Amino acid sequence: MxxxxxxxxxxxxxxxxxxxxxxxxxxxxxxxxxxxxxxxxxxxxIVSFDNGPCQSSSSVGSGTNGNRNGTCYTANECIQRGGSSSGNCAAGFGVCCVFYLSSGGTTAQNCTYLRNDNFPSGLSTTNGQSFTINKCSCDVCYLRLDFLTFSIQGMALTDEIMGSACVDSLKVTSSSNEPIPEICGQNSGQHIYVDMDRGCSGNAKLDFSFTGEASTRIFEIKATQIECGSRSTPPDGCLQYHTNLDGRFTTFNYAPMDNLHLEDQDYSICIRQELGYCCVQYSVCPDDEALGFSLSKGVIADNAYTDSECATLDFVGIEGSSSACRQSGVPSTVFSRYCGQKLNDYTTAALHTPICDCSPPFQVRIFTNKISDIEDDETNTKISRGVCFEYTQIPCN
The missing domain is CATH 1.10.287 (Helix Hairpins)
Structure with missing residues (x-):
């Protein structure tokens, strides 16, 4: 103002x-x-204005609502920095400057859109593409990557067995050396946070690898740098961070009905606790109860299993949780792992039930291994799609 x-x-x-x-x-x-x-x-x-964020006139499209974000610069500054003018800001004295980086490269500009060559058309080459994001300021600690459009080749096989790895892949690394799982497949709408380390020289790298010919590879990733201590900064160890009172999240590559969840994943999805709220309740998405909790499927995991029974299976980890949503006092029995085909704290149950966590910080661990989901010569005819959860924060008593 x-x-x-x-x-x-x-x-x-x-x-x-x-x-x-x-x-x-x-x-x-x-x-x-x-x-x-x-x-x-x-x-x-004497006309001057802050080089703050602005909303451009460039529509994101691809089924995603809203316009791309930019930075308010003068027209000359936008050109000199390699941006694209898209609408006005600062009461018409500035332009909303949007930054794109296509076919790989390096940038230190906040809010940059990383895109495949020839976007919005599909990638026409199998050559790998690498992007490097350097800090725009010494005050930056995290990088948020929003997958506005993300479609590359997924798993090699249609049932999860040993060696069923990604055909294409995105590998994200950073100067902090935090472990970030490799992903592939369909991930539009997903996001991840990357720790860029402290100091001024931190960075993050995105390396795409492609195998074989395909005409469906296309991606646009919004890279936003986050200052240390910001309310948007996630707790340590959180690959994903949700900041609403309620919402939905899924495992990677959940979108296609005929594909599998990814193997060799180990990361945490975190929920920011809001003032006056003491618990989070998780439920399998009601519009996909059949496959909304299908990490380990097959002969040994048709129903619900917990804790030690999940030792050799893919699982969801929610520490100190149970179906009893008790804010005062700990339930008599709590659990830390859930696996099988049904989300339930009652072993061998054949129905889903909401699971409640009243012991912040609120985190959901996603763990998948490389061990076969099938036994011996049995054929896994059931799709191991992954996890789709809806969460709701529960007010304190």
């Missing part, structure tokens, strides 16, 4: 200055011409 008032004041000053100069022309036309030029030059010099 302050910036708009300053710009309005400057416009008023310019108008008054022009009127005064116009009146002065009646008295001394020759001298006033040069004086007018000097005064206008000095008045324009």
């Amino acid at each position: 302050g910036s708009l008032l300053n710009v309005t004041f400057v416009r008023l000053v310019l108008l008054l200055g022009t009127l005064c100069l116009s009146q002065g022309l009646k008295h001394n036309n020759r001298n006033v011409t040069s004086a007018r030029q000097g005064k206008l030059f000095s008045l324009f010099n």
